[in-house]
Amino acid sequence: MDETLLWIWLTERKGIGAVTAQKYLRAFPTVTAIYHAAESELSDVPGCLTTEIKSLADKNTDSAEKIIKTCKDKEISIIPIDDHAYPNLLSQIYDPPLVLFVRGTLPDTDRTLTIGVVGTRRTSSYGIQAAEYFGSELASFGVVVVSGLAEGVDSAAAYAAIRAGGKTIGVLGTGADIVYPSWNGPLFRATITDGALISEYPPGTRGTAGNFPARNRIISGLCRGVTIIEAPLKSGSLITASRAAEQGRDVFVVPGGIDTRQYRGSHALIRDGAVLVTSAKDIIEEYAGSFTEDSTGKNINNEPECAQIRINPRNGTNKLVVDNTNTVEYIGLIEQLSNLPETETVIIKALKDNPASTDELMERTGLTAAEVLSALTMLELKGYLRISENGFCELTIFISEE
Numbered sequence: 001m002d003e004t005l006l007w008i009w010l011t012e013r014k015g016i017g018a019v020t021a022q023k024y025l026r027a028f029p030t031v032t033a034i035y036h037a038a039e040s041e042l043s044d045v046p047g048c049l050t051t052e053i054k055s056l057a058d059k060n061t062d063s064a065e066k067i068i069k070t071c072k073d074k075e076i077s078i079i080p081i082d083d084h085a086y087p088n089l090l091s092q093i094y095d096p097p098l099v100l101f102v103r104g105t106l107p108d109t110d111r112t113l114t115i116g117v118v119g120t121r122r123t124s125s126y127g128i129q130a131a132e133y134f135g136s137e138l139a140s141f142g143v144v145v146v147s148g149l150a151e152g153v154d155s156a157a158a159y160a161a162i163r164a165g166g167k168t169i170g171v172l173g174t175g176a177d178i179v180y181p182s183w184n185g186p187l188f189r190a191t192i193t194d195g196a197l198i199s200e201y202p203p204g205t206r207g208t209a210g211n212f213p214a215r216n217r218i219i220s221g222l223c224r225g226v227t228i229i230e231a232p233l234k235s236g237s238l239i240t241a242s243r244a245a246e247q248g249r250d251v252f253v254v255p256g257g258i259d260t261r262q263y264r265g266s267h268a269l270i271r272d273g274a275v276l277v278t279s280a281k282d283i284i285e286e287y288a289g290s291f292t293e294d295s296t297g298k299n300i301n302n303e304p305e306c307a308q309i310r311i312n313p314r315n316g317t318n319k320l321v322v323d324n325t326n327t328v329e330y331i332g333l334i335e336q337l338s339n340l341p342e343t344e345t346v347i348i349k350a351l352k353d354n355p356a357s358t359d360e361l362m363e364r365t366g367l368t369a370a371e372v373l374s375a376l377t378m379l380e381l382k383g384y385l386r387i388s389e390n391g392f393c394e395l396t397i398f399i400s401e402e
Contacts, residue, residue, distance in 0.1 A: 006031045007080035008064035008202070011098050013055040018095040018200075023047055024056070031082075035059065067202045074177050074203055077102040089114075090221040093247050097200035097218060101176045104196035107144045107167045109222050113287050114144040114169070115252075116219045116226035116244070117161075118237040119153025124262055127230035130254050131156035134227055137280035139166020146171065146222050148215060149191065151181055153229045153237070158187060159381060168195040171219045173211035175203040186380040193377055216240040217247075224287060225250030227277065231265035238265050241274070250286060252277045343367060343375040344384075348395065351385065355394040 010021060010031055027045040028034045034056065042053045071078055079085050079100040087109045090096055100106075107114070117134055119127060135145050135157030145161040147154035149170035158168045170191045174180050176199045179188050191197055200218065201211065216239045220226050226244045228251065231237045241251050251274040256263030270276050277283055337348070350356065350364040361372050376393060379385045385395050 001032065001035070003031055003082075004078055004080055005061055005064050005068060006035045007082075007099050008067050008078070009035065009059075009061050011200075011202075012063050012067075013058070015049075015051050015055050018097055020052060021098055022095075024052075031080075070203045071101065075103065076176050076203060077106075079106070087222055089223075090218065093217060093221040095217060096221065099200065101199050101202060102196050103176045103198075104192035104194075106196040106198065107169065109144060109169075112142070112144050112167075113284075113290075114146055114223045115283060116146040116223040116240065117153070117157035117229060118147055118216075118219065118226060118240050119229035120231055120235045120237060120262065121150050121152040121154075123152040123156070123230050124260075126256070127153055127262065128156045131229045132160040134229065134254070134280055134283075135160030135166075136164040138283065139164040139168075141280065141284055142166070143280075143284070144169060144195070146219055148173070148212070148219055148240075149184060149187060149197075150212075150236075151184075155184060155187055157229070158191060162187075162190045162194050162378075162381065166194070169222060170195070170197045171215050171222070172197060172199040172201070173215045174207045175199055175201050175205035177203040178206065180207050186377065189377045190381050193374055212236060213239050217243045220244035220247055220249050223249060225252055225283065227252040227254065227283065228266055228269060228274070229254050230256065230262050231269070232262050233265045233268070235265050238269070241269055250275060252283055254278070341375070341378075343371050344379055347372065347375045347379060347393075348384065351393060351395045355388075355392045357391050357393070361393065 010016060024034050024045055025031070028037060037056070039053055039057050042048060042056055068078065079102055081091055081096060081098050085106065086100065087106070089110055115138055117131060117138070119131060123131070131153040138145055139161035144167045145157060146169045147158050149155055149158055149172065158170060161168045168191050170188070172178070172180070176197050179185050188197060198218070199205070200215070213236060216236065220240050220243045223244070226240055226249060228237050228241055244251050251269060253266050253269045253274045253276055255270065255276055255278070256266060275286070337345070340348070346365045346367065347361060350361055356364065358369070358372055358376070361367070362369060365372070367375070376385070376387065380387060384397055385393055387393050
């Protein structure tokens with residue numbers, strides 16, 4: 001019987017969570033052995049409970065089979081804990097997820113410096129700027145940026161990392177097929193293109209109050225360290241910091257004003273021994289001996305050479321009209337457009353006069369479906385266009401001509 005099926009079967013057993021499962025995995029050589037074990041054999045496991053034995057005695061795999069089919073239909077990869085693709089760092093924590101459901105391509109977190117960037121959902125403008133700065137600068141060093149893709153700090157850091165050409169991992173408290181919050185579709189699509197969405201929950205799982213704190217252990221478990229951007233005293237990011245410390249990971253904290261409520265949790269972490277950081281290089285230097293070069297071959301001790309260009313997505317119905325004059329706004333926009341990849345420039349030109357569907361864009365541009373979809377995702381992220389519910393793409397900018 002397929003072991004992937006049995007790993008999912010094990011995760012579906014009532015009362016058998018990540019910690020409880022380890023008890024049985026220590027007693028039996030494989031998940032197959034657990035599946036075929038009789039109740040008498042299961043009862044010999046030290047610390048076993050009657051409820052656990054009865055749950056494991058249920059050999060029905062119908063639910064697991066449905067999950068596998070759904071994953072195949074939705075192009076979601078399944079990585080059990082004994083798979084070579086499962087991150088080694090994550091497997092070493094106290095309560096590793098038995099299975100990871102993955103959309104996209106999971107970066108090699110064991111050989112590439114991976115740092116979590118998290119913070120409060122209700123962040124200040126300063127917090128957003130700090131998140132964008134650290135996300136962008138870490139990515140420019142070749143660091144994989146991990147977050148929960150939540151509103152606020154997490155999303156800002158992930159957006160910035162992607163815009164800087166970096167890799168990201170979004171750890172979800174829902175199934176990997178669920179976009180949460182619902183308006184975050186562009187970021188989710190970009191993350192799949194330039195990294196991965198991962199979850200320990202099967203497709204279709206909606207977020208519950210307990211899911212999000214539980215996923216925080218995965219964020220920290222994947223990383224060498226986590227960076228707390230902005231955290232009030234009751235912020236969920238403090239849970240991530242706590243789990244990171246338990247797992248032996250480094251905890252970095254960006255300071256705020258001494259009288260700012262939004263940073264009281266952050267300052268408490270610094271008081272308790274977390275590392276205060278004011279630049280991405282402060283973080284990079286902690287690992288200079290272990291990770292000498294990024295994926296491009298650039299020494300990570302060098303200052304980043306690329307600057308972050310911030311463009312705020314416009315969600316309203318009106319286009320940004322920029323007069324064809326020598327204003328700072330016009331000059332800045334023209335400079336940004338001139339630096340776009342060729343495929344994105346072609347898409348903008350194709351949409352100049354009227355909206356179009358993906359198929360129409362393929363006809364207008366001669367680009368492949370993959371090229372069009374990739375360009376649309378990045379242009380939507382950058383705020384240059386929006387995609388309506390019926391699939392039509394429309395520019396959010398208009399440059400008037402003389």
